[in-house]
Amino acid sequence: MVFPIKEKIKNLNVVIGCPIGCRYCYARNNCRRFHITDDFSKPQFFENKLRLFETKEPKVFLLTGMSDFAYWQEEWIQKVFEKAALTPHNQYLFLTKRPERLHIQTQLDNLWFGVTVTCAAEKERIEILRRNVKAKHYHVTFEPLSDGVGEVDFTGIDWAGIGTETGNCRGKISTKKEWADSLCMQANARGVPVFMKEALEGIVLTDEMIQKFPKEFAL
């Protein structure tokens, strides 16, 4: 059975706001609709949410559901990493579209750094991430795909997500089955677990949907 990723990976938006301005940004729409902050283009840190890291059961949290990690201030990063170090039973995921802005070094085993890739021209983000972020775990989110990505170097990548554009955006572009299939085959060949987001169901046949997590997530 296909399940939504949010059943397993919880958004914990310790930072809200992002200046990148993607056309398809649902976070910006939600921020405006629910008046969460005054200006989504200016990231804000909600330090009080760090207490939510203190879970009894192990959890996997996406910390950048309403921000881009590359626009977090240094002081915020330090506070989040400190709290993550105190809660090693949880896994914490970060995503960026601007890895060239990052210079991070960490030995923490529960931090997962990723880039978003939507087309072949953005593949270089994977290499830049590996170069600029020295960490234990990397992941890539191929979403929303607007083109075939072609050959991908999955070296050192521990998890890959594949998705398509959702919502009612103008100019919405759907991922093509062959683009998703190609990424799956390449990831499988490297032993990288793949998670196809639920919105791909219909583009990909239900019984061909792959929804795997890294073993560290224990999901």
Ligand code: SF4
């Ligand atoms: S990078 Fe993410 S948070 Fe920022 S505008 Fe794009 S979709 Fe929204």
